[in-house]
Amino acid sequence: xxxxxxxxxxxxxxxxxxxxxxxxxxxxxxxxxxxxxxxxxxxxxxxxxxxxxxxxxxxxxxxxxxxxxxxxxxxxxxxxxxxxxxxxxxxxxxxxxx
Amino acid sequence: xxxxxxxxxxxxxxxxxxxxxxxxxxxxxxxxxxxxxxxxxxxxxxxxxxxxxxxxxxxxxxxxxxxxxxxxxxxxxxxxxxxxxxxxxxxxxxxxxxxxxxxxxxxxxxxxxxxxxxxxxxxxxxxxxxxxxxxxxxxxxxxxxxxxxxxxxxxxxxxxxxxxxxxxxxxxxxxxxxxxxxxxxxxxxxxxxxxxxxxxxxxxxxxxxxxxxxxxxxxxxxxxxxxxxxxxxxxxxxxxxxxxxxxxxxxxxxxxxxxxxxxxxxxxxxxxxxxxxxxxxxxxxxxxxxxxxxxxxxxxxxxxxxxxxxxxxxxxxxxxxxxxxxxxxxxxxxxxxxxxxxxxxxxxxxxxxxxxxxxxxxxxxxxxxxxxxxxxxxxxxxxxxxxxxxxxxxxxxxxxxxxxxxxxxxxxxxxxxxxxxxxxxxxxxxxxxxxxxxxxxxxxxxxxxxxxxxxxxxxxxxxxxxxxxxxxxxxxxxxxxxxxxxxxxxxxxxxxxxxxxxxxxxxxxxxxxxxxxxxxxxxxxxxxxxxxxxxxxxxxxx
Numbered sequence: 001x002x003x004x005x006x007x008x009x010x011x012x013x014x015x016x017x018x019x020x021x022x023x024x025x026x027x028x029x030x031x032x033x034x035x036x037x038x039x040x041x042x043x044x045x046x047x048x049x050x051x052x053x054x055x056x057x058x059x060x061x062x063x064x065x066x067x068x069x070x071x072x073x074x075x076x077x078x079x080x081x082x083x084x085x086x087x088x089x090x091x092x093x094x095x096x097x098x
Numbered sequence: 099x100x101x102x103x104x105x106x107x108x109x110x111x112x113x114x115x116x117x118x119x120x121x122x123x124x125x126x127x128x129x130x131x132x133x134x135x136x137x138x139x140x141x142x143x144x145x146x147x148x149x150x151x152x153x154x155x156x157x158x159x160x161x162x163x164x165x166x167x168x169x170x171x172x173x174x175x176x177x178x179x180x181x182x183x184x185x186x187x188x189x190x191x192x193x194x195x196x197x198x199x200x201x202x203x204x205x206x207x208x209x210x211x212x213x214x215x216x217x218x219x220x221x222x223x224x225x226x227x228x229x230x231x232x233x234x235x236x237x238x239x240x241x242x243x244x245x246x247x248x249x250x251x252x253x254x255x256x257x258x259x260x261x262x263x264x265x266x267x268x269x270x271x272x273x274x275x276x277x278x279x280x281x282x283x284x285x286x287x288x289x290x291x292x293x294x295x296x297x298x299x300x301x302x303x304x305x306x307x308x309x310x311x312x313x314x315x316x317x318x319x320x321x322x323x324x325x326x327x328x329x330x331x332x333x334x335x336x337x338x339x340x341x342x343x344x345x346x347x348x349x350x351x352x353x354x355x356x357x358x359x360x361x362x363x364x365x366x367x368x369x370x371x372x373x374x375x376x377x378x379x380x381x382x383x384x385x386x387x388x389x390x391x392x393x394x395x396x397x398x399x400x401x402x403x404x405x406x407x408x409x410x411x412x413x414x415x416x417x418x419x420x421x422x423x424x425x426x427x428x429x430x431x432x433x434x435x436x437x438x439x440x441x442x443x444x445x446x447x448x449x450x451x452x453x454x455x456x457x458x459x460x461x462x463x464x465x466x467x468x469x470x471x472x473x474x475x476x477x478x479x480x481x482x483x484x485x486x487x488x489x490x491x492x493x494x495x496x497x498x499x500x501x502x503x504x505x506x507x508x509x510x511x512x513x514x515x516x517x518x519x520x521x522x523x524x525x526x527x528x529x530x531x532x533x534x535x536x537x538x539x540x541x542x543x544x545x546x547x548x549x550x551x552x553x554x555x556x557x558x559x560x561x562x563x564x565x566x567x568x569x570x571x572x573x574x575x576x577x578x579x580x581x582x583x584x585x586x587x588x589x590x591x592x593x594x595x596x597x598x599x600x601x602x603x604x605x606x607x608x609x610x611x612x613x614x615x616x617x618x619x620x621x622x623x624x625x626x627x628x629x630x631x632x633x634x635x636x637x638x639x640x
Binding site: 007009010011012013014044047050051067068069070073074077078079080081084 | 124125127131145147148149150178193194195196197440511512513515517520522523526570571572
């Protein structure tokens with residue numbers, strides 16, 4: 001699947017395109033297919049996101065998983081600070097990142 | 099330390115308000131990201147892996163306690179309770195919000211700090227010896243010259259769009275504690291045969307994908323020509339440095355391609371031209387600046403005795419202190435490398451504690467080191483034990499300076515959008531693995547970069563580690579034999595890379611070779627230089 005990601009303009013937070021809007025959680029990411037250019041142009045113009053780009057991903061039983069380690073770390077947070085990730089209470093959260 | 103005059107205050111405050119308006123226009127849609135990106139970068143605001151990152155300049159690594167305390171408060175108020183001290187003697191915050199940045203910069207301006215020229219193809223923060231003004235072995239305090247260069251390079255209209263970024267270091271000791279020869283310009287303050295103080299220029303060093311050691315291009319530049327000669331070096335680079343390929347745009351490539359002799363000839367020609375232009379500030383200005391760096395009111399008649407009956411304190415004193423020029427005083431370094439910790443990170447509370455200690459015991463001064471540690475330059479020996487106890491209680495009393503536990507590591511793939519591999523977890527595993535052997539191994543400088551840009555100085559590590567991307571997997575190359583001191587050398591890659599656990603094992607094998615082969619008094623680096631790569635390769639790859 002193709003996933004669209006970018007950063008929130010005000011906070012800089014990593015966000016994922018859900019098909020209708022943006023979410024902080026990669027599991028909410030939708031398959032954007034080949035029609036991402038229009039979404040990027042529209043959403044950046046509306047200042048809902050910036051620095052948007054498309055990546056490969058996979059929908060697994062556990063959730064959506066970006067193909068490259070860099071995007072998996074973006075999806076969760078720094079591996080060396082689990083307390084600052086989106087799943088601070090989940091000791092298993094890092095297992096799919098590395 | 100240097101205090102802003104009205105001009106400095108006005109300049110920084112004006113820049114804050116200018117950026118506030120730029121942020122407003124970006125948020126309202128008047129500016130696109132393409133238009134805004136260079137503006138935010140000129141104010142030190144990057145986009146990193148998880149959020150905006152702000153890099154705050156710490157000129158030549160010198161901070162007052164007031165400034166340090168604010169850095170702690172900013173970590174709490176605008177970030178997530180910590181900051182990261184960098185190999186450029188700066189501090190970075192990893193979770194900054196764009197809409198709050200103008201207020202943050204206004205607070206920084208209130209204590210005479212900013213984030214200007216911490217990004218972009220301009221002259222970056224001038225770095226220096228963290229022991230400046232305190233070291234027993236220095237010829238003269240290098241900071242007045244670093245400050246003069248800072249003033250010259252700040253907003254210098256000709257050098258704000260260089261072919262690439264430009265880094266300058268100034269030292270004044272035989273012991274190079276600033277990696278001077280690995281800078282675009284390295285300046286060593288020296289005394290000539292006539293007894294005059296002047297500047298020795300090394301140009302064209304650097305790390306990154308093409309590491310080079312700067313050759314000396316002039317043995318002695320008189321103090322009243324320091325800025326003019328620097329300007330000549332920059333002008334030749336600005337004129338002929340490559341702009342067609344960013345990977346070949348640093349001055350080291352120009353010096354290498356022209357050759358030291360031809361580059362020097364062109365600099366000397368430009369220098370002669372500039373001497374007639376009258377660009378050098380009057381010596382009175384240098385003297386004015388120098389007054390800000392006068393020695394603090396050291397007490398005299400103090401004892402040099404130090405009670406080290408506590409064995410843990412004795413170990414810390416042995417590793418983390420250096421001789422002071424004034425009897426009864428000592429230089430103390432706080433290691434931001436606790437076992438298993440994140441190199442260079444400090445919590446807001448730890449930052450404020452160090453600020454309080456500096457206020458009460460170090461004449462209000464602290465220094466950031468390029469090895470990502472913090473220095474109290476002027477501690478009374480009689481106060482040292484109580485200070486160490488405070489540091490120890492706060493988790494920053496680790497005794498490991500210049501040992502295998504004192505690892506330089508860039509933020510790596512955990513934070514950096516340029517990185518190919520994580521650096522910090524490797525540092526954490528190594529520091530934990532080598533706790534039992536730290537004392538046996540002794541001095542060993544280990545440096546880790548998460549990509550070829552070499553922010554972790556891996557080329558200059560006695561042991562260096564470079565993280566690379568190998569078909570989407572993290573892979574780590576091992577280098578041996580680098581050094582950033584007066585005996586600067588570049589490390590050599592041992593061979594094929596390793597995975598995360600493999601690189602830790604490989605480092606252990608390298609240290610075992612050293613322990614088996616070393617002769618009396620030899621450091622790891624000395625043994626490597628004596629016996630060469632072969633025994634290490636054999637042990638590592640068997």
